[in-house]
Amino acid sequence: MSDALLLTGAEGYVGQRLAERLSREVTVIGLGRRGTAGLACELMDEGALDEVARTIAPRWIIHAAGNKNIGACEKTPRLAYDANVRTAMNVLRAWPDVPMFYISTDYVFAGTSGSYEERSPVAPSTVYGKSKLCAEVTGQLIAPGRFTSVRVSALYDAEATFVRFLHGELREGRPVECFVDAFYSPTSIDDFADALLAMLTATDAPDIVHVAGERISRYQFARQFADACGYDADLVRPARLHSAATTLMPDLSLATPRAESLYGFQPTPHHRALRRLAQGVLHADAQPVSSVLRFPGPHARGDQRRSMGGDQLHRDRGLLRAGRTLPS
Numbered sequence: 001m002s003d004a005l006l007l008t009g010a011e012g013y014v015g016q017r018l019a020e021r022l023s024r025e026v027t028v029i030g031l032g033r034r035g036t037a038g039l040a041c042e043l044m045d046e047g048a049l050d051e052v053a054r055t056i057a058p059r060w061i062i063h064a065a066g067n068k069n070i071g072a073c074e075k076t077p078r079l080a081y082d083a084n085v086r087t088a089m090n091v092l093r094a095w096p097d098v099p100m101f102y103i104s105t106d107y108v109f110a111g112t113s114g115s116y117e118e119r120s121p122v123a124p125s126t127v128y129g130k131s132k133l134c135a136e137v138t139g140q141l142i143a144p145g146r147f148t149s150v151r152v153s154a155l156y157d158a159e160a161t162f163v164r165f166l167h168g169e170l171r172e173g174r175p176v177e178c179f180v181d182a183f184y185s186p187t188s189i190d191d192f193a194d195a196l197l198a199m200l201t202a203t204d205a206p207d208i209v210h211v212a213g214e215r216i217s218r219y220q221f222a223r224q225f226a227d228a229c230g231y232d233a234d235l236v237r238p239a240r241l242h243s244a245a246t247t248l249m250p251d252l253s254l255a256t257p258r259a260e261s262l263y264g265f266q267p268t269p270h271h272r273a274l275r276r277l278a279q280g281v282l283h284a285d286a287q288p289v290s291s292v293l294r295f296p297g298p299h300a301r302g303d304q305r306r307s308m309g310g311d312q313l314h315r316d317r318g319l320l321r322a323g324r325t326l327p328s
């Protein structure tokens with residue numbers, strides 16, 4: 001067995017960022033449908049997986065492949081099941097002795113009370129959340145002791161869809177409405193990668209662990225972003241959930257007691273992470289926001305979709321409402 005990390009979903013938003021950061025410390029073998037981030041492999045094809053398994057003996061697996069498009073999962077539960085459950089089980093079967101870190105989500109919770117700990121009761125209300133929970137439970141059932149659910153909330157860096165959206169609007173002096181009564185735990189990608197590295201090198205892995213940023217309202221997060229970039233924070237206007245047609249929940253925030261005690265995890269305060277990120281955002285050759293908001297259209301190229309964080313857009317449309325009419 002090598003000291004290599006097998007990373008599925010390596011062509012996706014999370015996978016690309018993890019590959020970049022983790023490969024500074026370990027050898028990363030990326031698996032993606034196209035092979036642009038390492039090897040090409042369709043994870044629903046068990047024969048193709050066996051073929052890869054014959055040539056690669058990783059020490060760890062991070063499963064970052066999946067489908068996080070809440071609307072699409074709602075419409076086609078089978079899609080959610082295949083992408084979020086079956087892919088993980090196929091990978092577990094192909095490497096029967098290798099520990100897997102499964103990237104899970106805050107959506108396994110009801111989203112009503114927040115500050116959820118690992119032992120808090122789960123109650124997903126979306127098909128997406130149910131499929132992620134189904135994978136968690138099945139993984140723990142068929143691979144006890146070598147399956148860890150790593151639950152994380154909205155990951156962000158300079159390329160995250162909601163960060164680019166905010167940047168595009170505020171830069172043009174356009175107001176954005178954000179919810180003062182919708183809380184979550186946006187998580188800096190750097191913090192997430194550091195926590196995963198600590199997990200890989202630890203001797204034991206828990207069955208479930210939360211890795212998440214500080215609890216914050218979507219409104220406050222947007223204002224902190226505006227401050228960090230030097231934009232007028234008063235362009236961020238308060239909105240309330242009850243006045244909007246949204247599937248957002250009042251409080252999906254995650255507490256991180258296990259990561260704190262096992263790995264000394266402490267999230268970077270958002271204002272600091274956002275200041276660091278702002279330097280990248282302000283210097284990036286930003287796309288016009290109108291094209292950002294059209295992604296991912298049915299004809300969008302794969303690389304365009306990935307750079308926007310894929311189907312996250314559907315979710316983010318609900319998180320942030322622009323002061324102007326959004327293109328459909």
Ligand SMILES: NC(=O)c1ccc[n+]([C@@H]2O[C@H](COP(=O)([O-])OP(=O)(O)OC[C@H]3O[C@@H](n4cnc5c(N)ncnc54)[C@H](OP(=O)(O)O)[C@@H]3O)[C@@H](O)[C@H]2O)c1
Binds near residue numbers: 014067106302
């Ligand atoms: N982004 C976040 O803030 C966040 C937060 C919590 C949890 N997560 C979890 O993290 C995972 C990755 O999220 P993401 O933001 O990176 O999503 P993403 O950008 O959509 O990437 C998902 C990747 O998985 C690949 N994939 C899906 N089904 C596959 C299959 N059958 N065979 C091979 N590859 C397959 C996709 O390939 P194609 O593009 O070819 O379909 C895509 O490259 C998701 O499972 C999500 O639940 C993400």
